[in-house]
Amino acid sequence: MPPFPEAAAHALRDSQQRHNLHKATRTIRAKRDALVAERDDWEQLRLSAEAIKNRTLAHLDEYLLQFEEAATAAGATVHWAPEAESANRIVAGLAIDAGADEVVKAKSMTTEEIGLDRALAAAGVDAFETDLAALIVQLAGDVPSHIVVPAIHRNRAEIRQIFEQNMGAFGRPAPDGMTDDPASLAAAARAHLREKFLRSDVAVTGANFAVAETGTLMLVESEGNGRMCVTMPKTLISVVGIEKIIPTWRDTEVFLQLLARSATGERMNPYTSTWTGVHRAGSGSGASVIDGPEQVHIVLLDEGRTDVLADPAGRSALRCIRCAACLNVCPVYSRTGGHAYGSVYPGPIGAVLTPQLRGLRSEQDRNLPYASSLCGACFDACPVRIPIPHLLTHLRAEVVDDEPAFPPSPERVAMKAASAMFGRPAAMGLGERLAGLAHKVIRGGPDATVPSVPGLAGWFGSRDVAVPPAESFSNWWSRTDGGTRESGDGR
Amino acid sequence: MRIALFIACFNDVMYPRTGKAMVRLLRRLGHEVVFPRGQTCCGQMHFNTGYQDDCIPLAEHFCDVFDDYDVVLAASGSCASMVKEYYPTLADRAGSQRLHRRVDAVGARLYELSELLVDVLGVTDTGSYFPHRVTYHPTCHTLRMLRIGDRPTLLLRNVEGIELAELPEADECCGFGGTFAIKNADTSTAMGSDKVANAMRTGAEVITAADNSCLMHIGGMMSRGRSPMRPLHYAEILASTRADPLGTGGPVRAVDRPTREFAP
Numbered sequence: 001m002p003p004f005p006e007a008a009a010h011a012l013r014d015s016q017q018r019h020n021l022h023k024a025t026r027t028i029r030a031k032r033d034a035l036v037a038e039r040d041d042w043e044q045l046r047l048s049a050e051a052i053k054n055r056t057l058a059h060l061d062e063y064l065l066q067f068e069e070a071a072t073a074a075g076a077t078v079h080w081a082p083e084a085e086s087a088n089r090i091v092a093g094l095a096i097d098a099g100a101d102e103v104v105k106a107k108s109m110t111t112e113e114i115g116l117d118r119a120l121a122a123a124g125v126d127a128f129e130t131d132l133a134a135l136i137v138q139l140a141g142d143v144p145s146h147i148v149v150p151a152i153h154r155n156r157a158e159i160r161q162i163f164e165q166n167m168g169a170f171g172r173p174a175p176d177g178m179t180d181d182p183a184s185l186a187a188a189a190r191a192h193l194r195e196k197f198l199r200s201d202v203a204v205t206g207a208n209f210a211v212a213e214t215g216t217l218m219l220v221e222s223e224g225n226g227r228m229c230v231t232m233p234k235t236l237i238s239v240v241g242i243e244k245i246i247p248t249w250r251d252t253e254v255f256l257q258l259l260a261r262s263a264t265g266e267r268m269n270p271y272t273s274t275w276t277g278v279h280r281a282g283s284g285s286g287a288s289v290i291d292g293p294e295q296v297h298i299v300l301l302d303e304g305r306t307d308v309l310a311d312p313a314g315r316s317a318l319r320c321i322r323c324a325a326c327l328n329v330c331p332v333y334s335r336t337g338g339h340a341y342g343s344v345y346p347g348p349i350g351a352v353l354t355p356q357l358r359g360l361r362s363e364q365d366r367n368l369p370y371a372s373s374l375c376g377a378c379f380d381a382c383p384v385r386i387p388i389p390h391l392l393t394h395l396r397a398e399v400v401d402d403e404p405a406f407p408p409s410p411e412r413v414a415m416k417a418a419s420a421m422f423g424r425p426a427a428m429g430l431g432e433r434l435a436g437l438a439h440k441v442i443r444g445g446p447d448a449t450v451p452s453v454p455g456l457a458g459w460f461g462s463r464d465v466a467v468p469p470a471e472s473f474s475n476w477w478s479r480t481d482g483g484t485r486e487s488g489d490g491r
Numbered sequence: 492m493r494i495a496l497f498i499a500c501f502n503d504v505m506y507p508r509t510g511k512a513m514v515r516l517l518r519r520l521g522h523e524v525v526f527p528r529g530q531t532c533c534g535q536m537h538f539n540t541g542y543q544d545d546c547i548p549l550a551e552h553f554c555d556v557f558d559d560y561d562v563v564l565a566a567s568g569s570c571a572s573m574v575k576e577y578y579p580t581l582a583d584r585a586g587s588q589r590l591h592r593r594v595d596a597v598g599a600r601l602y603e604l605s606e607l608l609v610d611v612l613g614v615t616d617t618g619s620y621f622p623h624r625v626t627y628h629p630t631c632h633t634l635r636m637l638r639i640g641d642r643p644t645l646l647l648r649n650v651e652g653i654e655l656a657e658l659p660e661a662d663e664c665c666g667f668g669g670t671f672a673i674k675n676a677d678t679s680t681a682m683g684s685d686k687v688a689n690a691m692r693t694g695a696e697v698i699t700a701a702d703n704s705c706l707m708h709i710g711g712m713m714s715r716g717r718s719p720m721r722p723l724h725y726a727e728i729l730a731s732t733r734a735d736p737l738g739t740g741g742p743v744r745a746v747d748r749p750t751r752e753f754a755p
Binding site: 004005008009012018331332335336369370371372373374375376377379380390393394396397398399400401411412415416418419422449456458459461462463464465466468469471472473474476477482483 | 498500502503504505507508510511514515524525526531532536537538539540541542543544545549577580584631632634635636662663664666667668669670671672673674675676677678679680681682683685707708710711712714715
């Protein structure tokens with residue numbers, strides 16, 4: 001995967017995708033704005049959510065242990081996975097122990113992050129996505145491009161084509177007479193998925209929230225496929241990032257009000273499923289399971305999260321509740337789409353979270369904090385008030401601080417030159433000398449433009465620059481005593 | 492009132508007319524304008540590109556220059572937001588509580604033009620005259636960092652003869668973003684094209700804003716695309732009067748891009 005600038009340039013050439021993204025992000029944005037506007041306590045909700053998450057992160061060790069204790073007491077088995085590899089090993093082992101050669105999946109961002117499907121395939125287990133958009137992505141051999149709407153870059157006609165061509169290879173084929181009408185496409189997906197729900201003994205899910213006081217997991221969704229996954233199979237395995245913890249049941253009140261409005265522009269999402277261990281009749285180990293899965297496993301995943309937590313300037317990114325409001329308002333994301341970020345978490349949050357989780361090592365990660373014009377729309381949209389622009393500049397500084405000073409990069413030389421030129425009053429005349437030179441060389445009128453300058457081809461590829469005027473403001477001020485010794489207009 | 496001008500290096504060299512317009516406007520309203528000597532660059536470009544160490548001396552120097560003034564007017568919205576929003580970060584990086592106190596104090600006395608006029612001087616009608624169709628682009632840093640809201644349009648609406656046209660998708664970034672425009676030139680250009688297209692839909696002769704840097708990007712694309720629109724800082728519109736009107740100057744004349752480049 002090339003670094004963002006090249007990947008974005010490639011994505012921008014796909015005019016169909018640009019049109020799809022523009023339409024979809026505008027639609028979600030408008031719905032979100034309308035529903036946020038009807039809450040006069042929106043800012044208080046945001047501040048509450050920020051405070052709850054901050055408190056949780058400050059005492060994360062205690063809350064995690066409390067969660068483990070409560071979930072275990074309720075009959076769940078809690079596993080600790082320091083990194084992706086151990087999480088994958090645990091999940092594959094549990095699937096094999098259950099005798100499964102396939103699993104159904106829902107809410108699987110975190111499993112996407114750790115590459116679970118590949119690990120399961122290596123262990124001889126097929127993984128089937130059950131979320132409609134995730135299914136579209138999987139059938140097309142694609143990767144998600146959005147946190148909430150993984151197939152946001154596709155339109156109905158493309159989806160119909162994907163279903164017709166590929167559904168048969170994964171299970172029940174698309175029915176004859178399927179059109180690109182959303183209802184028709186949904187009916188085809190429902191028939192295809194239902195077969196899998198009824199057949200699979202194991203489900204793998206993520207979770208939106210993990211409540212420490214009760215050991216409860218909560219899954220928030222629109223389609224009901226998550227509800228099927230957490231109720232139908234005998235074995236339920238949930239992979240949960242450790243930052244998903246919230247202290248008390250009551251805290252969900254704040255987050256549920258923020259999440260649906262921010263993510264999909266709904267007052268409340270259609271399905272909210274919660275499960276606390278295994279549901280048995282009576283008590284004691286001999287009690288029989290009366291509904292839901294017989295085995296509930298929870299894999300608590302670190303995978304770089306404690307490294308993020310260790311940086312006071314960067315840790316606010318862990319407050320993220322994966323609502324994607326920042327993606328939907330981002331002028332960069334809404335043009336390039338998610339694939340250009342080369343990360344499971346694209347858009348503004350991806351640009352600050354991914355490099356921190358992965359550690360700013362690769363060329364790609366070092367480019368991500370620069371994939372933003374710092375316009376600030378993301379912070380205004382974020383329901384947990386993550387100061388994304390501040391995190392971006394913080395990470396850019398880390399990238400620069402980390403580079404060897406010798407030999408200096410061309411950029412460092414240019415920055416030093418700019419400091420020397422603009423940082424010392426005595427040298428400010430230099431700018432004018434350059435302007436004077438430009439005038440001599442170009443000989444244009446007052447509206448002449450500058451020819452391309454080496455090293456700045458990126459600018460001159462699409463924009464002209466006017467030749468600087470012959471006299472700077474500071475010289476004009478000195479020469480005319482602030483315009484008082486000059487007749488005329490001072491323009 | 493005595494008002495100290497913070498011109499910003501970029502305006503000093505590239506857009507001296509904006510500073511001159513502010514001087515004319517404030518004097519007309521009966522205020523004293525001073526231009527503290529020795530002012531330099533605020534360091535925004537360095538900071539936003541990751542070169543934070545280079546900015547610390549610039550922040551110190553900014554305080555030295557502006558410490559003694561009660562009211563400082565920034566000719567650039569984004570430079571004002573750099574001082575207010577990010578100088579404290581630099582003081583933390585320098586580990587200097589003293590610098591922190593100084594930048595907080597100077598930041599509190601620093602205003603963007605519309606804040607100064609509306610909030611400090613209590614002026615919403617500047618007695619200006621500009622008989623042209625104009626569209627206003629709210630720049631990201633003035634909108635979402637300084638939070639100046641609709642103060643500039645409040646002032647522009649009171650300009651005699653002006654016809655303000657609503658800019659579609661106004662609050663979306665134009666794509667400048669400082670070094671972003673070069674590092675991510677393709678994305679920046681895509682954003683800029685959309686901004687230019689929206690501006691063209693208004694049928695305005697002039698696109699105005701509180702930041703010359705964004706206008707340089709928008710105007711640079713307009714020039715390349717032979718657009719008949721002229722980018723103009725709104726201070727220049729407010730400086731224009733019936734007695735001394737400012738013309739729009741017509742479109743920025745596009746010059747064919749020479750194939751020749753300067754030798755390095």
